[in-house]
Amino acid sequence: MTPFESSRQLFPRGFTIIGTGRLGSSLALRLNSKGYLIRSLYNRTLDSCERIATQTNTDIFGTFPSRPADLGDVVFLCLPDDQIGAFAKKMGPVKDGPAWVHTSGATPAGVLEPLSPEGSGIAAMHPVQTFTIKNRDSAFNQCFVTLQGDPVLCDKLKKVVEAIGGRPLLVDSRQKIAIHLAAVYVCNYMAPLFAASQDILRDNGLEVRSRDLFGPMVRQAVEGLLSHPPAEVLTGPVVRGDTGTIDRHLKVLEDSPKWDRLYRELGRVTLELAQKIEARDRSADPGMMERFGSQ
Numbered sequence: 202m203t204p205f206e207s208s209r210q211l212f213p214r215g216f217t218i219i220g221t222g223r224l225g226s227s228l229a230l231r232l233n234s235k236g237y238l239i240r241s242l243y244n245r246t247l248d249s250c251e252r253i254a255t256q257t258n259t260d261i262f263g264t265f266p267s268r269p270a271d272l273g274d275v276v277f278l279c280l281p282d283d284q285i286g287a288f289a290k291k292m293g294p295v296k297d298g299p300a301w302v303h304t305s306g307a308t309p310a311g312v313l314e315p316l317s318p319e320g321s322g323i324a325a326m327h328p329v330q331t332f333t334i335k336n337r338d339s340a341f342n343q344c345f346v347t348l349q350g351d352p353v354l355c356d357k358l359k360k361v362v363e364a365i366g367g368r369p370l371l372v373d374s375r376q377k378i379a380i381h382l383a384a385v386y387v388c389n390y391m392a393p394l395f396a397a398s399q400d401i402l403r404d405n406g407l408e409v410r411s412r413d414l415f416g417p418m419v420r421q422a423v424e425g426l427l428s429h430p431p432a433e434v435l436t437g438p439v440v441r442g443d444t445g446t447i448d449r450h451l452k453v454l455e456d457s458p459k460w461d462r463l464y465r466e467l468g469r470v471t472l473e474l475a476q477k478i479e480a481r482d483r484s485a486d487p488g489m490m491e492r493f494g495s496q
């Protein structure tokens with residue numbers, strides 16, 4: 202039996218999605234395209250909800266689920282993080298109700314306890330991916346989807362995740378927030394690094410865009426990082442022990458205390474990483490560490 206066939210048997214009444222924004226609409230369309238029943242859809246404003254209902258042949262849609270009979274076996278709450286708890290309190294426990302699942306990465310499943318005070322039938326299902334209206338078709342392919350909460354429910358959801366092309370990963374509540382935090386380093390913190398790069402170019406009379414100037418090099422670096430451990434693809438003055446180059450960089454940064462601080466901080470952790478490389482000349486390391494400053 203395929204994951205789809207067995208999970209359809211587990212969820213014969215299909216799914217309800219509340220919040221038809223970026224993720225909710227992608228999830229509804231993906232579930233529907235794989236053959237699952239979308240029983241009902243709800244959203245604060247009707248426009249997006251009605252549009253997705255048409256695309257998924259869903260007759261029941263509205264702004265709030267007032268009839269428990271309209272709900273599927275699982276209700277996915279694809280709401281902004283700080284709306285999930287408020288919704289759970291407003292809805293309250295539903296007798297013989299569905300399973301409740303939210304999709305936030307930073308929020309534990311426990312926020313849904315007002316819907317199930319004993320904690321059964323609640324979970325968090327977080328696709329580790331960015332959803333936009335442009336990548337609806339492909340976003341679930343091969344993406345990890347963390348599952349946390351009621352173990353029986355998570356086990357059933359595993360099959361659904363597999364059937365829509367994702368890779369399920371069972372986690373506890375601490376691991377869940379750790380994954381969210383770890384993502385910040387590799388995704389969000391790239392943006393301030395690009396901002397630093399652009400400021401330095403501008404402050405030195407260069408009108409060229411950082412993303413244009415360094416695009417080919419950045420692509421190469423990211424490719425390397427996506428296929429090798431970080432220490433193996435490290436290049437630049439720190440790993441080479443070029444203290445003279447670091448002195449010249451620090452001179453340019455004299456009028457940019459914010460980027461100087463970041464340069465030294467990242468320099469220190471880059472050096473620690475470089476020190477893991479065997480058969481590397483370490484003679485310049487103490488001088489470099491002195492320049493970066495100890496913590």
Ligand SMILES: NC(=O)c1ccc[n+]([C@@H]2O[C@H](COP(=O)([O-])OP(=O)(O)OC[C@H]3O[C@@H](n4cnc5c(N)ncnc54)[C@H](OP(=O)(O)O)[C@@H]3O)[C@@H](O)[C@H]2O)c1
Pocket residue numbers: 219220221222223224225243244245246249264278279280281282284288304305306307327328329330331332333
């Ligand atoms: N987008 C992603 O890349 C992504 C990835 C992984 C996880 N997530 C998680 O998925 C959840 C949704 O994120 P999103 O990016 O899809 O957000 P979004 O695009 O802002 O969509 C949220 C939707 O919820 C609706 N809504 C807000 N409050 C509501 C309420 N009280 N009742 C009913 N509907 C309500 C909004 O309606 P209106 O149209 O009226 O504003 C909107 O359509 C979040 O927990 C987020 O952390 C998102």
